[in-house]
């Protein structure tokens with residue numbers, strides 16, 4: 670590991686100014702992504718600015734029934750917060766199904782949204798990777814890509830977005846609040862995660878030194894009946910091959926409201942809008958669920974090793990919606 674500087678900031682303004690001052694600096698929260706990548710020589714920061722003393726760890730209920738989650742709230746604290754468990758079970762479940770208990774105690778919500786991809790070529794400095802070294806090539810395209818994305822890919826990168834909790838946050842239209850050199854900003858989930866396109870090194874629209882302060886989830890009564898399902902090679906301590914966050918309201922046997930997002934199959938947390946549109950007003954039946962899932966995955970661009978994800982994601986959607994509507998169809 671190369672030597673780097675370390676400083677602990679006492680307030681947000683100082684943290685932002687310290688990171689802004691050096692292009693090779695970064696914020697350090699729980700360190701569960703950042704320190705791994707420094708050890709692996711993938712990231713080479715000159716200075717890490719520790720933000721753990723900032724008062725950004727509150728989990729608050731909002732008057733509209735929503736949530737405000739501080740960027741430094743730990744995954745484990747958010748997962749067991751009463752307001753999250755009661756009103757947004759899908760968020761709690763996604764958090765509990767991620768990483769391990771020890772990691773969840775360290776890992777922050779802001780860090781979770783900014784975690785880097787798990788593509789093994791990205792994490793191996795000897796491999797070609799456009800995300801690590803723009804313009805160098807993508808070793809995954811013709812390499813081992815069983816875990817890679819089938820949705821939102823480009824000819825420059827096919828890495829899957831790794832976060833679990835970002836999937837329900839996307840389904841529920843959460844908003845990321847930031848503070849930076851240009852003042853404060855609110856960025857909706859649709860704009861927060863960028864498709865790789867021809868700039869896969871840019872994963873979100875944050876400027877250098879822009880600090881995530883909180884994540885707000887608007888009130889959504891539909892989320893009281895919600896579920897997160899995660900399919901992976903082993904049942905713990907593993908990233909998703911496919912996952913789905915679903916919330917649904919049924920009236921008179923038909924779908925009156927639905928939120929759907931996919932994880933593990935796309936280069937960003939994937940809002941399944943085509944499926945949502947196809948479901949509205951349709952009978953709450955396995956046949957409608959399967960038709961909507963097919964509609965969403967029709968835009969998939971599978972490669973030889975990950976073609977199974979198309980079927981897996983469709984089945985995941987059907988399973989989630991059937992679980993939520995059991996007995997109502």
Ligand SMILES: Cc1cc2nc3c(=O)[nH]c(=O)nc-3n(C[C@H](O)[C@H](O)[C@H](O)COP(=O)(O)OP(=O)(O)OC[C@H]3O[C@@H](n4cnc5c(N)ncnc54)[C@H](O)[C@@H]3O)c2cc1C
Pocket residue numbers: 695696697698699700701702703704705740741766767768769772775776777778779780781782783784831832833834879880881882906907908909
């Ligand atoms: C073995 C292992 C298994 C895992 N499994 C899963 C899993 O199944 N599902 C899942 O979702 N995740 C998983 N993770 C990832 C884990 O959830 C993330 O590493 C963690 O959430 C990152 O949070 P952190 O506070 O440790 O961030 P850090 O490592 O401190 O930071 C990560 C990045 O975010 C930036 N950052 C941190 N806070 C802020 C902020 N407030 N504003 C702006 N930038 C910020 C940092 O500069 C850095 O670039 C796993 C990690 C490991 C090591």
Ligand code: SF4
Pocket residue numbers: 786788789790791797798799800801806807808809810825826827828869
């Ligand atoms: S898929 Fe993306 S992260 Fe992986 S090697 Fe290709 S460019 Fe790099």
